[in-house]
């Protein structure tokens with residue numbers, strides 16, 4: 001399809017034509033064809049009844065190997081993901097509270113601004129000047145958000161990856177939310193180290209200023225995987241809708257690995273009932289004062305104690321972000337799922353059986369693979 005035709009279709013459906021992966025194009029074109037066949041209202045009504053296909057199509061395709069391995073940019077380019085961040089009210093409101101305490105009269109850099117929400121909070125808090133830096137096309141939405149919220153004059157957008165951007169002046173406050181379920185795998189350490197060196201004014205503040213990373217042993221053995229659950233659900237669609245869904249089921253089956261690995265889809269809603277040990281702290285990183293280079297990636301050790309007799313077959317990683325000295329956000333497994341899930345790593349060598357009080361020694365380090373940091377855990381004796 002020509003670019004002109006694609007742009008025309010995207011415009012008529014009021015969707016962003018810049019986000020044009022093959023799966024997204026297919027989805028938008030299908031919507032367009034349905035609208036032409038059935039008329040606008042009916043199409044919209046029928047689409048409201050079909051959120052699952054929409055979500056499955058976009059998530060599974062967007063996260064499939066070629067796009068995902070192309071890097072974080074492709075992943076974040078999808079505006080739908082930003083909906084998940086915004087929907088996480090404790091996360092977003094905690095940032096707002098902290099920004100309101102520290103942004104007044106300041107120059108603020110919003111590192112990875114996404115839809116621009118944190119920049120808007122900074123403007124509302126009375127920041128003098130804001131740099132909204134973003135590498136994905138979410139920045140197009142952000143620019144419209146700044147205009148609609150009356151702060152475009154105080155916000156300057158900077159497009160590109162932070163490491164290749166030079167802001168016109170240093171910031172008193174750098175705000176960032178660059179954390180994955182594995183808190184390090186969006187390369188937060190490297191990006192913050194670079195921003196701290198080149199973009200922060202002397203005596204400036206980083207928000208968050210600290211991350212604590214913890215591990216607990218869990219028994220994740222019972223129950224089906226996410227892919228199993230989706231496939232089971234999809235088998236039920238046939239009866240529910242009176243439509244043959246075997247192609248959809250086959251598509252899910254072919255994408256089992258992607259569904260189970262996907263950060264948006266894989267985590268359970270809660271792990272509270274699966275925790276079997278106490279928590280061990282692996283990292284306590286002070287972003288402002290610590291060296292965020294090689295030393296932070298070195299081996300850490302924690303001893304976990306079985307809380308009662310039982311089995312541990314996986315390690316769950318969670319974290320606490322300190323936005324300032326007072327306000328923090330946690331992904332504790334005892335709380336409901338947030339916009340983050342949990343990084344769960346199965347123990348190599350199979351499950352460990354323990355009695356209450358028994359020790360499970362953990363080693364952890366951060367390993368760089370293809371330019372991305374990954375947290376690795378191994379369990380000793």
Ligand SMILES: C[S@@+](CC[C@H](N)C(=O)[O-])C[C@H]1O[C@@H](n2cnc3c(N)ncnc32)[C@H](O)[C@@H]1O
Nearest residue numbers: 076085112113114134135136160161162177191
């Ligand atoms: C988790 S989202 C947070 C978005 C927004 N700040 C919020 O709180 O809703 C992280 C954003 O940072 C962007 N990003 C990640 N690393 C970046 C980098 N090094 N330079 C520019 N943008 C980056 C991503 O594209 C993504 O939009």
